[in-house]
Amino acid sequence: MSTQKMPVDRPKVKLEFFFDCLSPFSYMAHAVLARYCGPDGPWRDRVELELRPCLLAGLMSQTGNLPPMARPWSTAMAKFHRQDFERNKKLFNIESMLSMPSNFFGPEGPMDKSGLSRDFRLMRLLTSIHATQSELPPGTLYSATSLAFQLLWRREDARDQHGNVLLTTDVLRDLCEQSGMSREISMAYVEGINSPPVKSMLLNSVGEAVDRGAFGAPTIFCSRHIDEEEAIFFGSDRFEQLSFTYSLPWYGPDPHRSNYLPSKI
Known part of the structure; x- marks a missing residue:
């Protein structure tokens, strides 16, 4: 793999990643x-990454967007979506990714509050960590985010015999502890996820994203200069375009996979 050195006077690309861990495409983009x-990644010295926990349900509600399975043509696209999901798992080199949790929606559909899509505690937890990350060990938000994605999309042991992911207080506390927090601090974060300030922070994140042009997750905002219009990229399949826009190296979704041929665009 060839390396491209960044000119000394070229500022880093600021990349804000608005995501919801319940979104499979957010997982792919992450x-x-x-x-x-990462430490050995080709963008490590060229991109300043900021993780921005958000809420997919809030983005869609505020913009009138609908999830793919709730659109009128969803039945006609079922075969495509199934094949596309399997192809993406291979393309992104995440073949151990699990299918959608059985309780993604509740028995009554997308608005059923018993489903994961209406359970906002996990994203509130990450929002709270994001807001106070300067008080936590470096990398805590990154670790907690990675663990949250794994909980929903990688860990078979996190699902019951019916394929449901159960987000209990113990599960959320363990996630915090595995991120490097003490048990006492972990409990404080978990106990605070239903507080008005934390709820407001997550809603404010949604409002900010919508004001900047987001309508779903993941959404990425990029800029290099303070006086330039920021660029917006939606979904997990716009990285080649992003790389082209900012003259960043691109070697496919997994730069460490040796059999990928770089694009000639």
């Missing part, structure tokens, strides 16, 4: 960013 912006 996998790419973890590889490219």
